[in-house]
Amino acid sequence: MKNQDLYNYILGIADNSLILGQRLGELCGHGPNLETDIALTNIALDLFGQTRSYYQYAARIAGDGKTEDDVAMLRVERDYKNVLLVEQPNTHFGHVIARQYLFDVFHLLLMTELQNSKDETLAAVARKGIKEVSYHQRFSGDWLKRLGDGTEESRTKMQEAIDHFWPYTAELFDTTESDQKMIKSGIGVDVSLLKESYYKEVTETLEEATLDVPENPYFKKGGKQGIHTEHMGFLLTELQYMQRTYPNMSW
Amino acid sequence: MSEKEVKNMEEIFEARIARDEKIEPKDWMPEKYRKTHIRQISQHAHSEVVGMLPEGNWITRAPSLRRKAALLAKVQDEAGHGLYLYSATETLGISREELYDQLHSGKAKYSSIFNYPSITWADIGAIGWLVDGAAIINQVALCGTSFGPYARAMVRICKEESFHQRQGYEIMLTLCNGTPEQKEMAQDALNRWWWPSLMMFGPRDEDSPHTAQSMKWKLKRKTNDELRQQFVDQTVPQADILGITIPDPDMTYNPETGHYEFGEIDWDEFWQVVKGHGPCNKERMEARVGAWERGSWVREAAMSYAEKQEKKKIAKAS
Numbered sequence: 096m097k098n099q100d101l102y103n104y105i106l107g108i109a110d111n112s113l114i115l116g117q118r119l120g121e122l123c124g125h126g127p128n129l130e131t132d133i134a135l136t137n138i139a140l141d142l143f144g145q146t147r148s149y150y151q152y153a154a155r156i157a158g159d160g161k162t163e164d165d166v167a168m169l170r171v172e173r174d175y176k177n178v179l180l181v182e183q184p185n186t187h188f189g190h191v192i193a194r195q196y197l198f199d200v201f202h203l204l205l206m207t208e209l210q211n212s213k214d215e216t217l218a219a220v221a222r223k224g225i226k227e228v229s230y231h232q233r234f235s236g237d238w239l240k241r242l243g244d245g246t247e248e249s250r251t252k253m254q255e256a257i258d259h260f261w262p263y264t265a266e267l268f269d270t271t272e273s274d275q276k277m278i279k280s281g282i283g284v285d286v287s288l289l290k291e292s293y294y295k296e297v298t299e300t301l302e303e304a305t306l307d308v309p310e311n312p313y314f315k316k317g318g319k320q321g322i323h324t325e326h327m328g329f330l331l332t333e334l335q336y337m338q339r340t341y342p343n344m345s346w
Numbered sequence: 347m348s349e350k351e352v353k354n355m356e357e358i359f360e361a362r363i364a365r366d367e368k369i370e371p372k373d374w375m376p377e378k379y380r381k382t383h384i385r386q387i388s389q390h391a392h393s394e395v396v397g398m399l400p401e402g403n404w405i406t407r408a409p410s411l412r413r414k415a416a417l418l419a420k421v422q423d424e425a426g427h428g429l430y431l432y433s434a435t436e437t438l439g440i441s442r443e444e445l446y447d448q449l450h451s452g453k454a455k456y457s458s459i460f461n462y463p464s465i466t467w468a469d470i471g472a473i474g475w476l477v478d479g480a481a482i483i484n485q486v487a488l489c490g491t492s493f494g495p496y497a498r499a500m501v502r503i504c505k506e507e508s509f510h511q512r513q514g515y516e517i518m519l520t521l522c523n524g525t526p527e528q529k530e531m532a533q534d535a536l537n538r539w540w541w542p543s544l545m546m547f548g549p550r551d552e553d554s555p556h557t558a559q560s561m562k563w564k565l566k567r568k569t570n571d572e573l574r575q576q577f578v579d580q581t582v583p584q585a586d587i588l589g590i591t592i593p594d595p596d597m598t599y600n601p602e603t604g605h606y607e608f609g610e611i612d613w614d615e616f617w618q619v620v621k622g623h624g625p626c627n628k629e630r631m632e633a634r635v636g637a638w639e640r641g642s643w644v645r646e647a648a649m650s651y652a653e654k655q656e657k658k659k660i661a662k663a664s
């Protein structure tokens with residue numbers, strides 16, 4: 096492939112939205128009330144919308160008649176480049192909110208910068224997505240505060256969720272080799288520079304939510320290199336079920 | 347109010363309905379009217395919400411990203427329908443909690459169709475085509491019903507349902523134009539969903555005790571059998587276009603009446619599912635009750651947070 100690094104770079108962004116959208120899709124109809132079901136579905140729809148634009152672009156780059164679905168659904172686990180954070184399961188609603196918030200803050204910072212990409216297609220997706228993503232952060236941030244500063248029980252659950260996901264946050268700011276090449280050429284965003292704003296924003300919200308900022312200095316990573324957690328294979332099994340069982344058909 | 351006064355009010359009320367005036371929540375209404383409407387509208391709301399389950403089941407497995415997004419949006423629409431209808435029911439003086447209680451305890455019913463399993467992707471097509479199709483026929487008839495909030499909710503909902511139906515039919519069409527395996531999947535889905543869809547219109551007219559009263563209040567404008575016939579007449583030609591066969595050897599077109607004549611519905615199966623012993627009654631209730639119970643700490647937290655915020659506001663103001 097001629098533009099392998101650009102292709103890899105796009106997947107690095109697209110896979111996060113796909114996998115998080117897939118997790119949110121599991122929840123539809125099972126949330127605490129209809130209002131949260133509707134709101135989380137909206138977020139999933141936004142993520143799938145964005146991810147389709149990325150995959151359509153990636154498919155064009157890959158050439159040889161590939162479609163967005165081939166790129167999204169017909170890779171082996173090791174070729175998915177999403178961060179570990181987004182593939183973690185919906186253990187309870189507090190987990191859903193913690194995972195969402197910790198991703199949304201990053202996502203908004205990323206999209207803000209990506210608007211200035213020299214790649215017109217990526218910049219356009221970012222410009223279109225930024226309003227959506229800022230709504231996501233408002234939603235998850237509001238719920239973080241509600242659950243943090245709600246009841247004793249909800250505070251405990253929310254703290255446990257934040258502690259659980261904290262080790263997955265550092266990976267957001269890692270860059271792969273392809274990322275670095277794209278940063279150099281003015282296409283990619285140097286996410287390592289977003290770290291400070293990220294933790295500042297998150298810390299402020301946690302304080303507002305009367306939650307402690309975890310002090311755990313040990314972080315987990317691997318997703319960006321395609322080394323995922325044990326949850327990933329099960330998620331992909333569902334995602335790929337139809338494409339694998341009935342190859343080469345249109346739906 | 348004396349008995350005579352009530353009688354008088356009732357006469358005025360019935361006259362308003364006869365003139366096609368809408369009854370609004372604040373208007374006087376007979377107790378029976380209120381109760382019947384609470385029952386019917388909430389039953390409808392429950393159906394929307396339970397109906398999210400068989401389809402939601404396929405969101406993670408949808409065969410393409412386009413289909414996945416469309417299905418998510420559809421299931422979300424159903425949640426929206428549930429919300430409007432619960433709100434319409436609440437105007438009659440019952441709380442959402444009470445309504446959920448009735449659903450969870452099994453006191454309230456919901457459409458039996460959702461007690462059938464969705465086991466292949468083609469079921470998503472068949473549900474949109476047949477189940478939303480049958481729902482539209484029932485609901486269009488309700489757009490002119492006498493209770494204002496219900497009629498208005500129906501107008502809004504019908505628009506979305508017809509979109510769902512087209513989408514479902516389009517899934518079926520894609521399968522039928524696809525490989526033999528895909529077409530077989532579509533036929534199998536039609537085989538399983540056809541009879542339950544006919545049952546969605548309820549028992550035969552002679553077994554439907556509330557029909558006369560419901561017709562008078564315009565909760566029904568056509569009988570169950572009339573609506574069922576309309577559905578069959580509309581759907582058979584659509585199956586022909588798809589090139590799949592309706593699983594009814596007795597189906598014949600009567601050129602004199604212009605209607606399709608169809609075979610006998612298995613009423614034993616109908617009552618079995620209505621009484622709670624269908625293929626998925628238990629699973630559907632477990633899913634709803636489970637979601638509600640798992641969500642209770644979340645709802646409590648939201649309430650407690652809102653109270654704290656309110657107190658802070660008051661403290662600030664004083």
Ligand SMILES: [Fe+2]
Nearest residue numbers: 394423424427
């Ligand atoms: Fe609906």
Ligand SMILES: [Fe+2]
Nearest residue numbers: 424478507510
């Ligand atoms: Fe629908």
